[in-house]
Structures are given as C-alpha cells and as structure tokens.
Amino acid sequence: MSTITTHRTPRIAGLPADRVVVAGEPGWDDARRAFNVLVDQRPDAIVRAADEHDVVATVRHAREHGLRVAPQSTGHNAGPLGALDGTILLDVSGLDEIAIDAEARRVRVGAGVRWEQVVPALSELGLAALHGSSPDVGIAGYSLGGGMGWLARRHGLQTNSVTAFELVTADGHLVRTDALHEPDLFWALRGGGGNFGVVTAIEFEVYPYAEVYAGACFFAYERTREILHAWRELLPTLPDELMSWAAILHFPPDPALPEALRGRSYTVVWGVFAGDEAEGRRLMAPIRELGPAIDTFAMVAPAELGDLAMDPREPLPFRSAHQLLHDVGPQGIDALVDAAGPGSGATVSMVQLRHLGGALARHDIGAGARATLPGEICLFALGVAPDAETAQAVEATLARIEDAVIAHRAGDYPNFVEEPADASAFFDPPTWRRLREIKALYDPGDLFAANHPIPPAGT
Ligand SMILES: Cc1cc2nc3c(=O)[nH]c(=O)nc-3n(C[C@H](O)[C@H](O)[C@H](O)COP(=O)(O)OP(=O)(O)OC[C@H]3O[C@@H](n4cnc5c(N)ncnc54)[C@H](O)[C@@H]3O)c2cc1C
Numbered sequence: 001m002s003t004i005t006t007h008r009t010p011r012i013a014g015l016p017a018d019r020v021v022v023a024g025e026p027g028w029d030d031a032r033r034a035f036n037v038l039v040d041q042r043p044d045a046i047v048r049a050a051d052e053h054d055v056v057a058t059v060r061h062a063r064e065h066g067l068r069v070a071p072q073s074t075g076h077n078a079g080p081l082g083a084l085d086g087t088i089l090l091d092v093s094g095l096d097e098i099a100i101d102a103e104a105r106r107v108r109v110g111a112g113v114r115w116e117q118v119v120p121a122l123s124e125l126g127l128a129a130l131h132g133s134s135p136d137v138g139i140a141g142y143s144l145g146g147g148m149g150w151l152a153r154r155h156g157l158q159t160n161s162v163t164a165f166e167l168v169t170a171d172g173h174l175v176r177t178d179a180l181h182e183p184d185l186f187w188a189l190r191g192g193g194g195n196f197g198v199v200t201a202i203e204f205e206v207y208p209y210a211e212v213y214a215g216a217c218f219f220a221y222e223r224t225r226e227i228l229h230a231w232r233e234l235l236p237t238l239p240d241e242l243m244s245w246a247a248i249l250h251f252p253p254d255p256a257l258p259e260a261l262r263g264r265s266y267t268v269v270w271g272v273f274a275g276d277e278a279e280g281r282r283l284m285a286p287i288r289e290l291g292p293a294i295d296t297f298a299m300v301a302p303a304e305l306g307d308l309a310m311d312p313r314e315p316l317p318f319r320s321a322h323q324l325l326h327d328v329g330p331q332g333i334d335a336l337v338d339a340a341g342p343g344s345g346a347t348v349s350m351v352q353l354r355h356l357g358g359a360l361a362r363h364d365i366g367a368g369a370r371a372t373l374p375g376e377i378c379l380f381a382l383g384v385a386p387d388a389e390t391a392q393a394v395e396a397t398l399a400r401i402e403d404a405v406i407a408h409r410a411g412d413y414p415n416f417v418e419e420p421a422d423a424s425a426f427f428d429p430p431t432w433r434r435l436r437e438i439k440a441l442y443d444p445g446d447l448f449a450a451n452h453p454i455p456p457a458g459t
Contacts, residue, residue: 069447092112
C-alpha cells in the first residue's frame with residue numbers, strides 16, 4: 001500500500017525532508033515540469049537526490065511501501081512515462097560530479113550531468129564525446145537508450161562507448177557494473193534504459209579530435225524539393241567519417257535569434273567530417289555548390305558541434321513523430337516534400353533527416369542490447385503546439401509526414417519515441433527475451449518505471 005497519498009511531505013528514512021516535494025507544496029510545479037511542457041507529470045512525490053545515499057534511501061522506502069520509482073535526469077523523454085500513480089519521481093539532476101581523464105580518454109559523470117557541462121571542457125583538451133544535437137540533454141537517458149550524434153557513423157551509438165555504470169538496484173544496493181562485473185546487467189543497461197535501477201554515475205570513452213570540418217548550408221525554403229533530392233543523392237558517396245543531416249526548419253520570430261534566421265524558413269544541410277578540411281570540402285561540394293544563402297562550413301573545435309543543430313534549449317510545448325527509414329528513393333523525398341514542404345500548409349517547426357549506416361550498422365563484439373540502428377535515414381519531426389487548435393494542426397501534419405514515408409519504415413529509435421509505446425517492437429525477439437530475463441533477475445517486482453518499460457520475464 002502506498003503511504004504517499006496526502007499533500008503532506010512524507011518522511012523517507014535517511015533523507016532530509018527538503019529533498020521531497022509533493023503536490024500542493026511550493027516548488028511542486030517546477031519540480032514536475034518536463035522538457036515538453038505538455039507532459040503533465042503527477043507522481044505521488046518527487047525526490048531530488050543530492051547523492052547516491054539519497055537514491056538508496058528512496059529505493060528502499062519505495063520498496064517497503066509498495067511504491068514504484070521513476071528515475072529522471074532532465075525530463076527530456078518524459079512523454080512515454082504515462083501515469084505516475086503510486087510512483088516516486090526520482091530526480092537525479094543533483095548528481096553532478098564530473099571527472100575527465102584526458103590521457104586515458106575516459107570521462108566519469110554523475111547521472112544528472114548534461115552534455116553541455118562536459119563537451120566544452122573536453123573540446124579544450126582536444127577530445128570529443130558522442131553527444132547528440134541538444135547540449136542540455138542528459139547523458140544518462142541518452143546513453144541508456146542509445147545516443148546518436150554527429151560522430152555516430154564513425155563511432156556508433158554512445159551506449160557502445162559506455163565503459164561502466166554505477167546504479168542502485170531494486171534491493172537498495174549500490175552496484176558497479178562493467179564488462180567484467182555483472183556483465184548481463186551491463187549488457188542490458190546499454191540500450192535497455194532505466195528499467196534495471198537508478199543510475200548514479202556513468203563512465204565512457206571519448207575520442208581525440210582537435211578539430212573537425214563541420215557546418216551547415218541554409219537554402220531558401222522554396223528550394224526544399226531540389227535540396228532534399230541532392231542531399232539523398234549525396235548519401236551513398238559519403239564515408240563513415242562524414243555524417244550529414246538535412247532539415248526543413250521554421251524559426252520562430254524570437255528576438256534572441258540572429259536576424260537572418262528570425263521568423264524565417266530554410267532547408268538546411270549539415271555535415272560533420274572527422275577528417276581534414278580539403279577532403280571535407282570535396283565531400284560536401286555537391287551541396288555547397290548549390291548556392292546556399294548561408295554557408296558556415298569550416299574547421300571547428302568539437303565544442304561547436306554542441307549547438308550546430310540549433311535545437312531548442314528552453315522547455316516548450318510540442319508534439320513529435322519519428323521513424324527509422326530505409327532509402328526512401330526519389331519518390332519518398334517527393335512524398336515528404338508534398339507533406340511538409342512549400343505549399344503543403346504543414347504546421348511543424350522541424351522535419352529532420354539524419355543519415356544512418358556506417359558504425360551505426362555494425363554490431364561490435366561485447367556491445368549491449370542496443371548496438372545498432374536499422375535503416376538509412378532517421379526521421380524526426382516536431383511541431384510547437386502552444387494551444388489545442390495548433391496541436392490539432394501539428395498532429396495532422398505529423399500524421400501526413402508519417403504516411404508519406406511509411407512504405408520505407410525500418411523501425412524505431414527508442415530515444416526519439418516520445419509517446420507510450422510497446423518496447424518489444426524496439427528489439428529483435430532474442431534481445432527482448434534476454435532483456436526481460438535480466439529484468440526478472442534484477443527487478444522481479446517491477447519497482448522501476450522507465451520511459452520504455454520492459455516487463456520482467458514470467459509476468
Ligand atoms: C531537444 C532534444 C534533442 C535530442 N537530440 C538527440 C540526439 O541528437 N540524439 C539522440 O540519440 N537523442 C536525442 N534526443 C533524445 C534523448 O536522447 C532522449 O530524450 C533521452 O531519453 C534523454 O535523456 P535524459 O536523461 O535527458 O531524459 P529523462 O527524461 O530524464 O530520461 C529519460 C529516461 O531515461 C531513463 N533515465 C534517465 N536518467 C536515469 C537514471 N539516472 N537512472 C536510470 N534511468 C534513467 C529513465 O527511464 C527516463 O525515463 C533528443 C531529445 C530532445 C528533447
């Protein structure tokens with residue numbers, strides 16, 4: 001039976017009262033806000049852990065009182081969590097330790113650390129991490145689900161670069177797992193997400209890059225069809241060292257944006273080449289020679305990749321859609337532009353395509369549950385939905401976009417799935433079976449509520 005059902009701060013043995021907040025108390029709305037502000041998180045209580053002892057105390061309390069625990073580091077993927085009745089939301093953003101061993105090219109971070117807190121420091125040391133498009137995404141959720149960024153065709157998913165996790169398991173003990181210690185748990189965490197415990201620290205490998213050749217070409221929105229065809233034709237010519245993304249972007253009329261972007265729409269092609277300038281220029285020439293309105297390609301320090309995609313930094317209300325796709329062919333590009341390009345009446349802020357393949361398609365020995373991603377292209381579309389009417393228009397556009405490419409569907413990338421979903425669809429049957437068996441071993445009572453739940457085997 002739950003003991004946290006009143007609007008009074010519950011006492012959790014070993015935890016100072018000011019680390020717990022419940023509905024009706026000052027700070028409740030701030031504490032429960034997710035990155036997508038449309039997500040209405042209503043757990044029984046929120047614990048803001050300051051260290052791993054707080055995590056242990058919370059897990060033990062939940063277990064003793066028949067509650068569940070939902071670990072959260074930033075709330076960037078809170079949408080799929082669903083109802084949090086009978087659940088303590090365990091906010092680990094206070095676990096903010098950072099240690100960089102430049103010589104060993106290893107980083108250790110607390111589970112609350114966001115990419116923006118380590119990427120600039122690494123860059124100054126001539127090192128790059130496998131972060132994604134948004135500097136304020138948490139390293140924990142990103143790494144537990146996969147983690148696909150600018151260097152992914154060269155170095156694969158971030159989860160493959162994780163060398164150790166520390167976590168509090170359902171029995172309330174702090175455990176360290178790596179390739180040699182509790183290797184099944186280590187395998188499951190690398191892709192199986194927050195189903196197996198509350199991660200308190202993560203260690204991972206980073207890569208030596210003083211500079212990379214990177215940038216974006218912004219083309220007039222009216223040229224979307226021509227540019228996306230050219231981008232698709234470029235992809236087969238690219239080596240693993242080059243990752244290119246393309247997007248239709250509608251910038252808001254935000255005074256904080258540079259004038260050239262503010263309130264304007266563009267089709268953008270990015271490239272990040274882990275190599276020298278001459279070769280990077282040669283590889284991106286088919287796009288750069290199309291006469292972009294803005295061209296930012298140059299040799300840059302890895303820190304510049306943090307914000308290259310210009311993702312939103314502040315929490316906002318949005319709906320999104322996502323699919324992994326095989327090569328969509330010229331017809332697929334046409335269908336996508338019909339659904340979301342000029343003249344379509346589309347109500348979205350972004351339709352983004354990322355080139356997959358390379359290391360993303362290679363399963364290394366010793367990899368975890370999420371070693372690779374299927375397909376050639378990752379589609380992610382997002383529309384800002386400040387009110388119900390706009391939300392309806394956004395949803396209609398997202399449905400049209402999904403329909404336009406459905407024939408080329410290769411699967412889903414769980415980190416980009418923002419709605420409750422059947423996680424069995426994210427894995428092949430043997431991987432799913434093994435994940436469920438490991439869940440049954442480490443969390444037989446299903447204490448942990450993850451964004452993409454894996455039920456224990458036998459339930
Ligand atoms: C603007 C934006 C840009 C993005 N860009 C990329 C990108 O380029 N590449 C990419 O791969 N993904 C990207 N993502 C997706 C992102 O990787 C997922 O949303 C990821 O789950 C976020 O992790 P988090 O810790 O920040 O979020 P949270 O919502 O805090 O965590 C998500 C889930 O991870 C688990 N989790 C988090 N912390 C812990 C913990 N300490 N212990 C156990 N489980 C935990 C939980 O199950 C939790 O529900 C982006 C998302 C957004 C919103």
